């Protein structure tokens with residue numbers, strides 16, 4: 001099932017929380033900074049051990065990597081890198097969809113039954129939240145058709161984001177990408 005929650009993702013007692021990371025995976029602002037602060041220095045050390053695929057890149061845009069959650073209530077952190085939004089004409093949709101797809105696949109491979117996502121790319125990366133939410137809900141609902149036992153939460157930080165997701169889930173008005 002899918003649900004919407006509002007609040008700080010670092011407090012959620014789920015098997016995995018997803019981090020809107022950057023390619024170097026060593027922390028940053030927004031939700032990334034909050035997750036690193038709450039998980040403790042061990043998360044930084046675990047991220048450092050993730051091999052670079054090229055200099056400065058541990059996780060290319062659209063891919064996902066998994067680490068333990070350390071001091072977090074969540075068992076795992078799944079780090080994914082959303083696209084920086086330009087104008088919607090630079091493959092942003094597909095890249096954002098890949099974040100959800102690859103994070104969910106990694107969660108399932110690691111036996112997670114409950115996963116919480118932040119609104120990936122909609123902060124500093126500038127993705128319009130309505131468009132991002134349609135992609136998120138579309139990917140999660142497609143995944144749930146083959147993983148009916150899992151619970152996926154959309155963890156919204158703001159009232160506005162929560163309203164966008166609630167409306168989408170109520171109307172079923174998401175697109176398939």
Ligand code: ADP
Nearest residue numbers: 008009020030031034119121122123124125157
């Ligand atoms: P990005 O660089 O992918 O845009 P940001 O961290 O800037 O990532 O923003 C992504 C979303 O995470 C935004 O909606 C922001 O409000 C939200 N956010 C920030 N801190 C938290 C938190 N502690 N828990 C959940 N969501 C958060």
